[in-house]
Amino acid sequence: MRLENIVKVAKRFGIGEEFVENYGKYKAKVDYKSLYESVKNKPDGDLILVTAITPTKAGEGKTTTTISLIDGLAKINQKAIGCLREPSLGPVFGLKGGATGGGKVTIEPHEDINLHFTGDMHALTSSINLISAVIDNHIYQGNELDIDPNRIVWKRALDMNDRELREIEIGLGSDKNGIKRTDHFQITVASELMAILCLAKDEEDFIKRVKRIIVAYSYDDKPIYLEELRISNAILKLMRNALNPNIVQTQEHNLVFVHGGPFANIAHGCSSLLATKVALKLSPIVVTEAGFASDLGAEKFFDIKCRIGNLKPKATVLVATIRALKLHGGVDFEDLDKENLEALENGFKNLEQHYQNLRKYDVPVVVAINHFKSDSDNEVKKLIELLNKNYYPFAFLDGYLNGGNGSRELASKVMEILETKRSNFHPLYKLEISIKDKIETLAKEIYRAYGVEYSEEAERKISFYENSGFINLPICIAKTQSSFSDDPKLLNAPRNFKLHVKDISLSNGAGFLVVYCGNILTMPGLPKIPAAVKMEDERL
DSSP states (O other): OOOOOHHHHHHHTTOOGGGEEESSSSOEEEOHHHHHHHHTTSOOOEEEEEEESOOOTTOOOHHHHHHHHHHHHHHTTOOEEEEEOOOOHHHHHSSSOOOSEETTEEEESHHHHHTTTTSHHHHHHHHHHHHHHHHHHHHHTTOTTOEEEEEEOOOEEESSOOGGGSSEEESOSSGGGOOOEEEOEEEGGGSHHHHHHHHOSSHHHHHHHHHHOEEEEETTSOEEEGGGGTOHHHHHHHHTTTTSOEEEEETTOOEEEEOOOOOTTTSOOBOOHHHHHHHHHHOSEEEEEBSSSIIIIIHHIIIIIHHHHTOOOOEEEEEEOHHHHHHHTTOOGGGTTSOOHHHHHHHHHHHHHHHHHHHTTTOOEEEEEEOOTTOOHHHHHHHHHHHHHTTOOEEEEOHHHHGGGGGHHHHHHHHHHHHHOOOOOOOSSOTTSOHHHHHHHHIIIIIOOSEEEEOHHHHHHHHHHHHTTOOSOOEEEEOOSSSSSSOTTOOSSOOSOEEEEEEEEEETTTTEEEEEETTOOSSOOOOSSOHHHHTTTOOO
């Protein structure tokens, strides 16, 4: 594979060399402030979201489809820029692996992107842990702010899956080692600071949001804001380079911004608003992706990112595979290569619910069928029959094997949607309604639960936040990605279940409430055989 110098790629998409800060030949950052100032008066391009059905071991290929669409649009002479999230080292060395596409549709240099990249994750992790260190030092040095050590809500972070750090004891040993207390780590991509990086409109907005972070509560229930620790400028110094979006290229030399990486199951799952805003000024079409399935990533893209960033998406691509639909329809993973029309038709209910949910935002939807070699002619015929019966626009995709040429059908279908269908985007719920009403709207309208069950802790937190004035905020649901419900074993389109809300936390700087459902964890663990072990026989 021959890559072009990233400066050359950037120039072709309207980014002059004066705005590019190279990190080697093939990856770079752009000076956001100067670049946006130079293009701010240009009209915005059309924003397309790529999302997917409920993920399974069979694979859906959402990132692969996103990159395919960018290259496919170029093949039919349509200029498009991509906006993707940065991979986290946790999944790279854990269960999921990398997040740079596959086959002939990848972003490059893929190994650099999957690992250290340009240092954004290091800057975030360092900033998060600086905050923790200053909080504990403040208490040790006299505790002028009267912080209750048992009500510190800011968690330390590590960009790695490490279940041993979910709950720890710190300050052990001598009194000189600090105040003894229970503390917690979360993975870096779940931290509020990652959300702030991705939702900030510019450097000034970033620092305002950082100052608004509530890190703890005092003995008399007073919130302690990060601004009171007097370290916001230190955080900005650590994060200043990380605020500038990163640029890379596809195998076919099309431009992709890769910036910010919150997970969609435990965070809001969208790449940075900074990258999206500047891409929309540079290109008539911008293709972005939200994490996991539409019940998580797309919902948060619409209800959080678009609301905060005043974005107006013009179309949505819903990715599915025949293999995944058969798994949702009851086929065992080991039998997915065998033809099974009955399971395919049963599993189509999962696609149907995702499609119906997406249409509730009044944005046109096209279904992308990521084609696998194991798909039989009869299965393809059956799926086409089901799609046509429901009047769902669709296209088949062979980007993995054939690159942009295998993506022409999807690219043409997307252009047809943009040219013939009108988007009247609106969020699903109003901010003014109560916290419970927002949660229950998502539970019933998106997940199709028949009710919500709240723990005593969740009830207490809801009452506390509403009495404290934190009502007009969007909701970020943290739940399993493997089901519409909070039970990962309930595949397809389950009904007659309740959503179980265990806890709620306030991300005041990011500007939303995180609602924890089921047994969701903000620090993942490694599988029995981590991806890191599978790399043992690779040669760099």
